[in-house]
Amino acid sequence: MPRKNRENPLEAEALALAQKGIEAGARGRHAEAVEYWAAALDYADAHLPGADIGYWIKSGLGAALHETGDDARSIAVSRMALDWCSARGQPLPALTMAKSFRRLGDAESAQAYLDHARGLVGDSILREWEAG
Template sequence: MEMNALDDVESQVLDLANQAIGHQAGGDYRQAAQRWAQAIALADTGMHDDEIRYWLRSGIADAHYRLGQDEACIAAAREARDWCRHHQAPLAALLLGQALYRSGRMQAALEALEEARSMIGAEFLDAIDHVHRDAIAELMTARAA
């Protein structure tokens, strides 16, 4: 691919990602998920080796989580997890753990949440969805005992 074509693809991907972020900030997670999906499709075809592809998957995982689409969240977060771990970015592990928790897979949820806590530190519980915060805190405390 020519450099200008690659620049054009990157520009389009970033524009779609910015649109997705705007929709998420406004609480329109369905539109956000659509924009993230468009950005991912474009990046996967035109930016094969670019690490942005994993960041995009973190974004769509967040939108899926907020829509209650746990399986889609889990799939996207798993794809982004290694890249996020390498960059000390806890979002993929945090979303993965919470989606696994909501879907009843406690052992896997706790492993992902422990990974996120190791990156976040003392503010870990503040990053957990308030709906599940107390229950997750109890599970993690019981596991540590």
């Protein structure tokens, strides 16, 4: 997650919406989580264009979309966050893309993105991969 900046109420609002998405997802309410993540992204795009938080939100939205089974959209959103997150050692977009490609039956792409995630954080990511 990006560093919280208490001086920026616009960023705080985007983070508050994203937090609601995290909480909904943790309770298994994935469609609701997508709504909050999408609202956070819309807010960030409107009020914080080009800010780092937008990439972090995209990674969360991509993961939430995967949880709802919207794998094509999950891949598209996660791809927008991939370079930013990878540069910071954050594997979520790569792992999300790997899982989505696997579910879509594209084993080659799934393996490529799993390898990308492993390159960022090592074999510990395999537990998450095997979990689903």
